[in-house]
Amino acid sequence: MRWAVLAAALLVCCQETPARDATATPHEAAETNRVVLYIKGAEAQFETPEQGSELRRALNDLSTLPPLALCARRYADYGLTANQWTLVELLQHYVVPDPLQTIPDAAAFCTDAAKPAARAAVRAFIRSLDASEQR
Amino acid sequence: MGCVHHPSAPIVAVISGLRYCANCVAGIRAAATQLDPHVTPPACFVWYKNSAEGWQPIAGTGCAHYVAHQLNIMVGGPPNTCLNGFTYRVPLILTGKTLVTGGLGAVQVNDIWVQADRHHTGLVSKIDPPAPAATGSASQPANPIIWITHASSGQHKLATNRFDQYFHGHGDFFR
Numbered sequence: 642m643r644w645a646v647l648a649a650a651l652l653v654c655c656q657e658t659p660a661r662d663a664t665a666t667p668h669e670a671a672e673t674n675r676v677v678l679y680i681k682g683a684e685a686q687f688e689t690p691e692q693g694s695e696l697r698r699a700l701n702d703l704s705t706l707p708p709l710a711l712c713a714r715r716y717a718d719y720g721l722t723a724n725q726w727t728l729v730e731l732l733q734h735y736v737v738p739d740p741l742q743t744i745p746d747a748a749a750f751c752t753d754a755a756k757p758a759a760r761a762a763v764r765a766f767i768r769s770l771d772a773s774e775q776r
Numbered sequence: 777m778g779c780v781h782h783p784s785a786p787i788v789a790v791i792s793g794l795r796y797c798a799n800c801v802a803g804i805r806a807a808a809t810q811l812d813p814h815v816t817p818p819a820c821f822v823w824y825k826n827s828a829e830g831w832q833p834i835a836g837t838g839c840a841h842y843v844a845h846q847l848n849i850m851v852g853g854p855p856n857t858c859l860n861g862f863t864y865r866v867p868l869i870l871t872g873k874t875l876v877t878g879g880l881g882a883v884q885v886n887d888i889w890v891q892a893d894r895h896h897t898g899l900v901s902k903i904d905p906p907a908p909a910a911t912g913s914a915s916q917p918a919n920p921i922i923w924i925t926h927a928s929s930g931q932h933k934l935a936t937n938r939f940d941q942y943f944h945g946h947g948d949f950f951r
Contacts (some may be wrong), residue, residue: 684865686836688896688930719812719837719929734812734929737836737865741855743825773893 667758675750676703676759679732680766682739685773691721696735697770699728704763708751781824791820792861800824803831804859814927816842816934820859834858839897840866842927842934843888846899866890866897873950880919880939888950889924889939898926900949901936 671677687693695717702714711728718725719734726734728751729744744750753759777795779785785797796804807822807830815821815838825832834841843849844862851863851871863869869888876882887900906918922939939945 684836684867685895686839686866688837688839688926688928692930693895719814720932733833733835734837737834739865741823741834743829743832743835745829773895776892776894 670756671758671762674756674758674762675744675746675753676756677753677762679738679742679744679750680736680759680762683766684737684739685735685766685770686737687735692719692735693770695721696731697767699731700763700767700770703728703754704760704767706754708748708755711754712747712751781827791859800831807831807833811838812929813932814838814929814934816927817845820862821864822859823855834864836864837896837927837929838864839927839929840864840869842925843897843899844869847886847888866894869897870950876949876951880922881917883920883922883949884951886951889922889926889943889947890950891943891947896926898924901925 671681685693685696687696699714699716702711706714714728715724716726716728716731717723727747729747733744754763777787779787779797779800780794781800782797785799787795788798789796789801791804803824804819804822808818808820810833811818811821821834821838821841822831823834824830841858841862841864844858844864845860847869849863849869850857850861852865852868854861856865856868857863870890873888876884876887883900883903885900885903888897889900890897900922902923904921904923906920919940923936924939924943925934925936928935928937937943939947
């Protein structure tokens with residue numbers, strides 16, 4: 642009996658601490674996800690269709706690529722010179738979050754991008770761009 | 777009364793009624809230097825994030841910010857306004873404005889031009905009479921030449937371009 646209690650205690654103690662998102666409800670996960678916080682309710686600002694296409698390319702990457710590949714991507718700048726901006730730089734130039742915020746930790750941002758709540762928020766933002774182009 | 781962000785630091789500048797210390801002034805200048813040359817005016821297109829990150833450029837192209845400065849639009853209040861209190865979001869600069877109807881002949885200097893998709897904006901800065909070669913009719917006179925001044929990220933400068941050429945005649949006007 643004593644061994645059984647000890648084994649049960651060890652089992653409880655040695656279990657890996659669950660990751661934040663594993664224990665968080667979907668609502669809590671969305672509230673703390675860096676991508677959701679930046680994208681949800683944000684406004685896209687760009688001047689030319691080519692700039693808009695580059696933003697869309699980045700958003701598609703944001704909603705599909707794994708974190709390491711996402712952070713390694715480079716995008717054209719305002720003048721359409723290729724491979725000048727990281728994802729974070731591109732977002733800060735074209736997307737105005739509400740409320741205003743920065744992205745101080747690019748790696749954490751890319752990691753958060755892989756979470757379901759983030760991908761849903763990015764897809765919703767892409768749909769809002771689609772809707773604006775129908776005007 | 778000390779600095780709005782560093783209460784124990786002495787005041788060296790007052791901007792829009794708020795007091796700032798030397799560290800803040802240096803941070804404001806440093807953040808403004810990160811902006812693309814098209815952002816007009818650049819000195820106030822910054823915001824204070826926190827003590828760790830300090831002063832940062834405001835996100836976005838700054839197109840609405842230019843229009844807001846020209847028309848004295850301060851809708852939204854902090855944090856939807858720049859350091860000097862002017863709006864930088866496109867939807868907010870249209871608050872209380874009315875769509876100009878009556879065709880291009882009804883457009884006036886200082887009307888706000890907005891792309892149809894609402895992602896870029898500028899200001900009507902000049903209107904010239906129709907080109908001599910343009911043909912109109914009594915019922916439909918030739919359109920005037922409308923010039924839009926805008927913070928142009930694509931051209932890296934505050935630019936003035938023809939509505940019918942550079943913008944292909946697309947977009948709406950608000951007054």
